[in-house]
Amino acid sequence: MEEKRKRVEVCYTPGEYHYFKDEFEIVVVIDVLRATTAICVAFEYGIKSIIPVPTLEDALEYKKKGYLVGAERKGQIVEGFDFGNSPYSYMKDEFRGKDVVLTTTNGTKSIAVAKDADTVVIGALANLDALTEWLIKQNKNTLCLCSGWQDKFNLEDTICAGAISDALINTGDFTSVEDSSIAAKYLYLSAKDNYMGYLKSSSHRRRLKNLNLNEDIKYCLTPNKTSVIPILKDGKLTKL
């Protein structure tokens, strides 16, 4: 019998994207701590667009042209820039209706890696239900692309990817065949009742906690703060 269900799979790092890329019409880029959460928040608070750029050099170019530019590396705002990827920094009136440029350690790199896919959307726990509802309606082969940490696996993105997969598979219209997807789902099912507890020993949580970013972590691990779905069009993120 021919398999009529669409696939939903999980790729753990941008470095492994080339093993997956040709098989999926939709790529969901995930960087829970904190880029993709911050991007969702920014649109919730009325930002007009976000131009994600992979390097600091690109970001500086835009700054010279007068753009509002955010830059984060290793959890901290880069010197010379006004904001990084804290969700709280986007809850300001000054961003309303503006085009903003952003570069981060992992998230904006994943967006760059996936940019040639038919459709690229932004996923986080922050927009989980709205996103999965939309993905189910599209009914296309969907890849959850985790940003990881410096091209290594990370737990929070994987759990978010597992949550998305689980919701899609539960409709009966999607299936996963890759072990990475099966493991992501298992990890999500163990984590879902207590994300903070489950992630307490995760490397990125430790890293951000050491930078006194515990409030950011709590925010990023709280599902469904917003129902926006940011989408990439011509190199620019806008609200779907």
Added chain:
Amino acid sequence: MEEKRKRVEVCYTPGEYHYFKDEFEIVVVIDVLRATTAICVAFEYGIKSIIPVPTLEDALEYKKKGYLVGAERKGQIVEGFDFGNSPYSYMKDEFRGKDVVLTTTNGTKSIAVAKDADTVVIGALANLDALTEWLIKQNKNTLCLCSGWQDKFNLEDTICAGAISDALINTGDFTSVEDSSIAAKYLYLSAKDNYMGYLKSSSHRRRLKNLNLNEDIKYCLTPNKTSVIPILKDGKLTKL
């Protein structure tokens, strides 16, 4: 306070080994289904040495020289070779005291990738307790290198790596800091009471089941069939 515990970490695929390699004195190469299980069995049944080679071309060269040579690709014995990586194929008197050459889809590639580490040993569920006991005695920084499937994550190797990490961490002398290791441990803890059930949807189990290799799978997922620890010395595996 300085961290005095040694690290035990998990690398999911040979392709990611370069992110880890400089920090570990011992590398445990894992390919549960089936190369590293078969290698353990071979030594249990009296083989003298195994020369792991990454390519079929290398394997053919040895065959011309008169060696007993095994070759497996995508779960099947390669045409022109006498055996592959079924553990059962090594339970024969003809191998006793012999030097054997082996190439497999994933396992022998991981050995090749790790060959320059101070110490390379072979791990599987088949030699779990003996191996972890030995690793604990060594008290060195230890990397579990999963072979994966064609450079993608696989579940059975990750669970075996999680089992090794868990045993080492439980002594209090080891710690993990990477998210890949934390996830491997979580996956092991959920899987340990029923490996067959947990892995029933895994891609490699499906693949081998389709090839009527269910008996092999059962064997490979049964812990502690043997207490041998194969070790790599000068390009050759021998019994420690």
